[in-house]
Amino acid sequence: MPQNSTPVNRIYSHNDPHVKPIRSLHTRTERERTGLFYIEGMRLVAQAIRYHADIETLVICPPMMTNLYAEKLARRLQGTGTSTLEITPEIMHSIAWANDPQGIGAVVRQKWLPLERVKLGGKLCWLATDAIQSPGNLGTILRTSDAVGAAGIILLGEATDPYDPATVRATMGAMFSQRLVRTTPEELARWKEPRQWQIVGTSPHATLDYQEVQYGDTPTILLVGNEQKGLSEQLQAMCDFVVSIPIVSRSDSLNVAVATSIMLYEVFNQKRRSK
């Protein structure tokens, strides 16, 4: 509900009780306990607004806001009554994860979709990932997933936190368009049972070429393994097809974000061609 009065808190001390909780969002434990995460920079704040993310607190540092667009964003958020912390450059550097904070950031509420609400809903497909380890890889995957119009990612097992600052940064803001689901392989298998979906796994050892599967006829979940171990036997058993992306060199694999992006573009290109 738009309001005219904006609560602005001006903070000049490192030890201010408003600052420490934001800084603590660097740790996964605190992010999970609070259900919040922190985003830095104009681009991410702009994307959060565009996709109606639930912004709890706007954090600004006027001396560092050299960009008019950042000021405009801040005013727009303040106009809707979002509470604002105004901090000094020193404090901004202390809470920033990046080396080059831009004078604007926000505390945002995490958003998780329950597995039973997974639907295609006009989107290209879904992704499921098994315990991706690198936050950067996960962020890059979310970025491509957004680019091709996929729905989101089902994170299986002990996965990297998608709200990790390194993941959020690597998505370049694309994460706000993506739905996120956390579940187990068992739950996913149970979910799939009564549904007419196909799960297509990728494994460097599979003999079926990734371009030989039709992705457009049936709602599809692309399932990718983690960086070290690939797709476990349990997960392969859940797949309708297991495909590989051919490689001519003596290397044994592609980077996981690259492999996932190539799969996503194959689904996307098949859909483009069929129109």
Add this chain to the structure above:
Amino acid sequence: MPQNSTPVNRIYSHNDPHVKPIRSLHTRTERERTGLFYIEGMRLVAQAIRYHADIETLVICPPMMTNLYAEKLARRLQGTGTSTLEITPEIMHSIAWANDPQGIGAVVRQKWLPLERVKLGGKLCWLATDAIQSPGNLGTILRTSDAVGAAGIILLGEATDPYDPATVRATMGAMFSQRLVRTTPEELARWKEPRQWQIVGTSPHATLDYQEVQYGDTPTILLVGNEQKGLSEQLQAMCDFVVSIPIVSRSDSLNVAVATSIMLYEVFNQKRRSK
């Protein structure tokens, strides 16, 4: 020339004059001054041997070599007379860039190909990159380039050092199969002038779809811009085609390693189909 006697230097001090020069290879200045770089771990050492890289010094830490294959690699190198430094775990940690050094590493001579020796030589294509900033992105690009059988990368302008530890690590050893060339946009334009090659640039703003170009008929250089600025006008002017990878979302770009990998797979898939 295989020899039977292997010079092994056992070192117990951090300050040993053999150790400092290796540690200093973390910096680009020292790598460029000496023409050397340092690789860590079994996989990279194995790839260096496989591709006949010029290994100057083998570095081993016997108490950390828990893997039989690492011991076998070390013996094989020592059998060819490669000089060996045997160091303590403490020293190994002090020279390692990774947190988990595996007890084996090597000092390797850098290898640069002069631009005039760039040929297709049965390979898929060449890549040219303009000032890629992230060492990880450059390494991931080299990994995909190896996977599809491309020849190597022409690095334009002030690019990331491909011998940066983060790049080397991200290639997963694939870099040893790839030729590396350093030059300027002007030199590349002059090189191209008399030759029947095509340069295909990628830009998010181009209107030509990347799947609409035939890559197989003419020797091809795929040219990609850097993370922030894309392809400069000077570089676009050098291209026979400028293509874009379509995107449906409101994001404006893909990760540069993902975009380059998608281009490489398009060239590779066209070649596979034409056979």
